[in-house]
Amino acid sequence: MVASIENTPSALKTFAENLKRAPIRLRESVFRHDWPDTDRTRSQAVFANFFLHLHSTRIHERTLRFWSTCGMGVGALANFVLLTVTGILLMVYYKPSTDLAYQSIKDITFIVPTGQFIRNIHRWSAHMMVVFVLLHMVRVFYTSAYKSPREFNWLVGMALLVLTLGLSFTGYLLPWDQLAYWAITIGSNIAQSPREVTDAIGVTRFFDPGGLQKRILLGADTVGQEAVTRFYLLHVMVLPLFMIGLIGVHFWRVRKDGGLARPADEPGTPVRLLTGQTVSFAPAPEKTYGLMALVRGKTPQVDRGPEHTITAWPNAFYAEMAVLMATCTICLVLALIADAPLKEIANPGVPENPAKAPWYFLGLQELVSYSAFMGGIGIPTLVLLGLGLIPFLDSEADTGGLWPTSLTHRLLIAGSAFFSAFVVIALLAFTIRFGWLRSWFPHIPQLIIIVLNPGTLLVALFAEFSLCIMNRYNSTRAGAVALFTCFIVAFVILTYVATVHRGPNWSFYWSRSQWPIH
Amino acid sequence: MSSLRKPQPVPRRDFLGAAALMTCGATLGLATVGMARLPFPAVIAGESSKIKIGRPDDIAMGEERWVPSARAFVFRDKDGVHAISGVCTHLGCIVSRAPTGFACPCHGSRFGPQGEVTKGPAPSALPWLEISLAPDGQLVVDVESRTATGSRFRV
Numbered sequence: 001m002v003a004s005i006e007n008t009p010s011a012l013k014t015f016a017e018n019l020k021r022a023p024i025r026l027r028e029s030v031f032r033h034d035w036p037d038t039d040r041t042r043s044q045a046v047f048a049n050f051f052l053h054l055h056s057t058r059i060h061e062r063t064l065r066f067w068s069t070c071g072m073g074v075g076a077l078a079n080f081v082l083l084t085v086t087g088i089l090l091m092v093y094y095k096p097s098t099d100l101a102y103q104s105i106k107d108i109t110f111i112v113p114t115g116q117f118i119r120n121i122h123r124w125s126a127h128m129m130v131v132f133v134l135l136h137m138v139r140v141f142y143t144s145a146y147k148s149p150r151e152f153n154w155l156v157g158m159a160l161l162v163l164t165l166g167l168s169f170t171g172y173l174l175p176w177d178q179l180a181y182w183a184i185t186i187g188s189n190i191a192q193s194p195r196e197v198t199d200a201i202g203v204t205r206f207f208d209p210g211g212l213q214k215r216i217l218l219g220a221d222t223v224g225q226e227a228v229t230r231f232y233l234l235h236v237m238v239l240p241l242f243m244i245g246l247i248g249v250h251f252w253r254v255r256k257d258g259g260l261a262r263p264a265d266e267p268g269t270p271v272r273l274l275t276g277q278t279v280s281f282a283p284a285p286e287k288t289y290g291l292m293a294l295v296r297g298k299t300p301q302v303d304r305g306p307e308h309t310i311t312a313w314p315n316a317f318y319a320e321m322a323v324l325m326a327t328c329t330i331c332l333v334l335a336l337i338a339d340a341p342l343k344e345i346a347n348p349g350v351p352e353n354p355a356k357a358p359w360y361f362l363g364l365q366e367l368v369s370y371s372a373f374m375g376g377i378g379i380p381t382l383v384l385l386g387l388g389l390i391p392f393l394d395s396e397a398d399t400g401g402l403w404p405t406s407l408t409h410r411l412l413i414a415g416s417a418f419f420s421a422f423v424v425i426a427l428l429a430f431t432i433r434f435g436w437l438r439s440w441f442p443h444i445p446q447l448i449i450i451v452l453n454p455g456t457l458l459v460a461l462f463a464e465f466s467l468c469i470m471n472r473y474n475s476t477r478a479g480a481v482a483l484f485t486c487f488i489v490a491f492v493i494l495t496y497v498a499t500v501h502r503g504p505n506w507s508f509y510w511s512r513s514q515w516p517i518h
Numbered sequence: 519m520s521s522l523r524k525p526q527p528v529p530r531r532d533f534l535g536a537a538a539l540m541t542c543g544a545t546l547g548l549a550t551v552g553m554a555r556l557p558f559p560a561v562i563a564g565e566s567s568k569i570k571i572g573r574p575d576d577i578a579m580g581e582e583r584w585v586p587s588a589r590a591f592v593f594r595d596k597d598g599v600h601a602i603s604g605v606c607t608h609l610g611c612i613v614s615r616a617p618t619g620f621a622c623p624c625h626g627s628r629f630g631p632q633g634e635v636t637k638g639p640a641p642s643a644l645p646w647l648e649i650s651l652a653p654d655g656q657l658v659v660d661v662e663s664r665t666a667t668g669s670r671f672r673v
Contacts, residue, residue, distance in 0.1 A: 182611065186624060189609040196641045220563045230557075349586040351611040353623035369625035369639050372608055439637045446641045506626035 042313040054251055055316055056259065058309035061271050061281070062401065063260045064319045068143075071323040072136035076164075077247065078327040079129035083167075086122040087236065094174065096232035098225045101176035102345045109342060120335035126168055128331060130360050133164050141390070141484050142413075144400035144477070145261035151391035153253040156246055158388055163243045168358060170235040173228065181346035182355040184223050184231070188214050190368065190376030197373055200447040222348070261400030265308045273310060274318045281308045353504045362498035363491050369506050370436060370453035379455050383487060390484070394476040404481075412469065412478060416485035423461055424493045427454045432508045462486040567662035573655055574599060574673035584615070588659045590647055591615070598670030601647040601659045602633045608640040620644060632667055643667065 009017075018025075036042040043057035062068055093112055095104040108115035137157065140146055146154040173184040194210035204211075219226030254260070270280035343352070357365050367375030404410055431454050437444050462483060470479030503509040504516060569588040577583065577594040585592055589612060590601045604620070606613050611624035619636065620629040628637035633644030648663035649671035657671070 182624070186609045186611070193609075199641065216557050219557065219559065222564060224564060226563050349589065349612065351623050355611060355624045365625075368609065371639055372641070375639075435637060438635060438639075442634070442636055449639075449641075505621055505623050 036313070039311050042311060046312050052313070054255075055312040056255060057312055059312050059316050060259055060262055061273075061279075061308045061310050062262045064274065064310075064315060067403065068260060068262075068401065070135065070139055071319075071326070072132050072139055074320050074323045075327045076129055076132040076136055078324045079125040079132060079331070080243065080247070081324075082125040082328065082331060083122060083129065084240070086118050086125070089118050090122060091236060096174065096228050098176060098228055098346075101174060101228060105175045105177075105342060116339060117335060119340050120338070121331055123340035124334040124338075125327075125331045126171065127359075128327070128334075129164055130168060132327075133161050134360075137161060138488065142481075143261065143403055144398045146391045147261070147398050147400050148391075148395065150253075150257045150261060150400075153250060153257060154391050155388055156250045156253065158384065160243070160246050160250060162384070163239055163246065165360065167235060167239045167243070168360070170231045170239065172358060173223070173231045174235065175342055176228065176346050177343040178346055178350075178352050179341065179343045179355075181223055181348065182352045183357050184227065185351075186355060186357065186365075186368075188217050188223065188227070190372060191217055193372040193376050196371070196446065197450060200445065200450065223346075263399050263401050273315050274322070275314055279310060354502055354506060356498070356502070359495060359499050362502075363494035366494045366498040366502070367455040370431075370455050371450050374450055374453055374455050378450075379459055382459055386483065386487075390480050394480040396475065396477045398477070408473075409481070412473070412481055413485050416465070416469070416482040417489045419465055420462065420486035420489035421493060424458065424490045427458060428493075428497060458490060462490070568658050568660050570652060570656045571601075571659055572657060574657055582615075585659070588647075588661050590659055590661065591620075592657075592659070594673075595670075598672040599649055599657060600670045601649055603645045603647055603661065605644075606640060607635075607642045607644065608638070613644070634667075 031045075032048060033041060033045060036045040046052045046055055046057045090108060093104055093108050093115070095101060105119075108119055110116075140154065140157065169187060172187075173180045192210040192214035194213070195204055195208060196210075198204040198207060198210065217227065217230065218224075219230055265281070270278045272278045356362060364375060364380060367379055369375070371378075404413065436453060437449050465486060466479045466483035469482040470476060472478075501508055501510065503512070503514070509515055569585070571585050571588060571592055574594075577592065577599065579594060579596070582591060582593045584590075584604065585601075588601070589604045591604055592599065592601045602620075604613050605611075606622040606624065606627055608622065608625055608627050611622050613620040613622045613627075613629065616628070618628065619631045620633065622628070622638065622640070626638045627635065627640035629640070629644050630636050633646065635641075635643055645664045646667050646669065648660045648665045650658050650660070651671075652658045657673075
C-alpha cells in the first residue's frame with residue numbers, strides 16, 4: 001500500500017484524481033448545491049441563482065391567479081425574447097443598405113430555409129407585444145396597481161410602451177419596400193411637424209426644433225441610405241439596450257415595491273395550486289421570517305404557507321412557463337396562417353395609396369389627417385403626460401390588485417366608454433360629412449386649425465368630462481377612471497375607422513369593395 | 519461681542535471631492551455636446567436640389583408634365599414656364615393631378631390649380647419652384663427653392 005505509507009500523494013496521482021473529478025467540481029462551482037427537491041432547497045436555489053433570483057423565494061398566492069395579471073406582463077416579456085431570437089436570426093442575412101435591403105428580405109423569404117417563417121414570427125410577435133403591453137397597462141390601471149408605492153414603476157412601464165412602439169416603428173423601414181418608404185416619410189415629416197407651428201408664428205428661421213428632429217432621424221432631407229443606417233442602428237442596438245435595461249428596472253421595482261399589488265389577506269378557503277396541491281393559510285404571525293421559516297417539517301406551519309405565500313419553485317415557474325408556451329403557440333399559429341407582407345421595392349416617386357402606418361399608429365394617423373403637429377406630436381405628448389401624471393394626481397389610498405366590483409364603479413366605466421364612443425363617432429361623422437374649418441374658410445390661419453381641430457376638441461371634451469366626473473363623485477380616482485376609459489375607447493374607435501374605413505386619398509368608405517380604381 | 523460666526527474654512531477633503539465631481543461632470547457634459555454634434559453632418563447626403571428638365575422647346579405650348587426626378591409639375595403657357603412642387607406640404611406624400619387641381623393620397627389634402635389648399639390638413643400651399651436656364655440651354659428647377667405664386671420664367 002504505497003498510498004498509506006506516503007503522507008503526500010504524488011502530484012501525478014492528484015492530477016489524475018482532479019481530472020476525474022473535474023466535471024463534478026465544475027458543476028459544484030456553478031450550482032453549489034444538489035438538484036433541489038424540497039421546498040427548502042428549492043428556495044435556496046432560487047435565492048442563490050442569478051437568473052431565478054428575479055423572483056423572491058416565496059410569492060403571494062394571489063399573484064398566480066389568472067385574473068390578477070392575465071399573464072400580460074410575462075407574455076410581453078415572452079414576446080420580447082421571441083423578437084430577440086428571431087431578430088438575431090434575421091440579421092444573419094439582412095443587409096441595411098438601400099441597394100441590398102429589399103433583395104435580402106426577398107432572399108430571406110424565398111431562399112433561406114425557414115427564413116419566411118422566422119420573419120413571420122418576428123412580425124407577429126411584434127404585433128402581439130404591442131397588444132400585450134397595452135393590455136398590461138389596462139390591467140394595471142383598472143386594478144389600481146399604480147398607486148403608492150408603485151408610481152415610479154408606472155412611469156417605467158410607460159417608457160417601455162414608448163420603446164415598444166419605437167422598436168416597431170424603426171423596424172418598419174428596414175424591408176425598404178413601398179410600405180416602409182412611405183410610412184417612414186410620413187413618420188419623419190411628423191417629427192418635423194413642429195415647423196407647422198413655428199411657420200405659423202414665423203420663427204422657423206431662428207428656432208426650428210422640427211427640422212432638427214427630422215435631420216437627426218434621417219441624416220438627410222429625404223429617406224435614403226443615411227435613414228436606413230440610423231433606423232437599423234436604433235432597431236437592433238440602441239432601443240433594445242434601453243429596453244433590456246428598463247425591463248430589469250421594471251421587474252426589480254415590482255419586487256422592491258412588495259410584489260404584485262393586492263388587497264389585505266383574509267383567511268379564507270384553501271387554494272388549489274397549478275401543481276395540483278391544495279394549501280390553506282394560517283393567519284399571519286406577527287414576526288419576520290428568515291429562510292429558516294421555510295423548512296418543511298414539524299413546525300407550527302406544517303403544510304401551510306405563512307402569510308398566504310407559496311414557493312416560487314415550482315408554482316410561479318409553472319405559471320410563467322405556461323404563459324411563455326401559450327404566447328409562443330399563438331405566435332407560431334399566426335405565423336403559419338399569415339405571411340408578413342412585402343410590397344414592391346421602395347419608389348420615391350409614387351406613394352402607396354392609401355399609405356397606412358401599422359395598425360397601432362393608425363389612430364394617430366387619423367388625428368394627423370386634421371393637423372400634422374397636433375395629431376402626431378401635440379396630442380400624443382398630452383396623452384403620455386396625462387397617463388404619466390395619473391399616479392400623482394390620483395393619490396387616494398388603495399392597496400390595489402382588485403378589479404372594480406361595485407356597481408357604481410362599473411357604471412362609471414360603462415358610462416365613460418359610452419360618452420367617449422358617442423363623442424368620437426359623432427365628431428368623425430361630422431368631419432367626414434361636412435369637412436372642417438379649411439373646407440369652409442380656405443384662407444383661415446393655420447394656427448387656428450392647429451388649436452381647434454377634431455383631435456384637440458376630443459382631448460378638451462375628455463378633460464372636461466373627467467373633471468365633471470371627479471367633481472360629481474368627489475373622487476380623483478373616478479376622474480382618472482373616466483379619463484383613461486375615454487382615451488382607450490377613443491384609441492380603439494380611431495384605430496378601427498382608420499384601418500377599415502379609410503381608403504384611397506384617406507376618404508371614407510364603408511368597405512374595400514367601394515374603393516375606386518386608382 | 520459680535521454674534522456672527524467665524525466663516526468656517528472648507529475642509530481640504532471636501533473641496534477636492536467637490537472639485538473632482540465637478541471635473542467629471544464638466545468632462546461628461548462636454549463629451550455629450552461633442553457626441554451630439556456627430557449625427558449632424560456638415561454636408562447633407564443626397565442628390566443636388568437643382569434638376570435639369572430639358573430644353574424650353576421640348577415643352578409644348580399649353581403642355582403640363584410631371585417630372586419624377588424633380589417631383590414637380592412643369593407647365594408652359596403663353597406667359598412662360600412655371601413649376602409647382604408635387605410634394606404635399608402636410609407630410610411629404612406625392613400629390614397627383616385631379617380635375618380641380620391636386621390631390622394627396624395620404625391624408626386627403628386637396629389643392630387648387632395654383633397649388634392653394636382647398637381641403638384637408640395641409641398647412642400651406644404647394645410651393646412654386648424657381649426656374650433658371652443652364653449654360654447648355656436646359657431649364658433647371660431648384661426643388662429647394664420657393665418663388666412667388668404666379669411668377670413665370672419667360673422663354
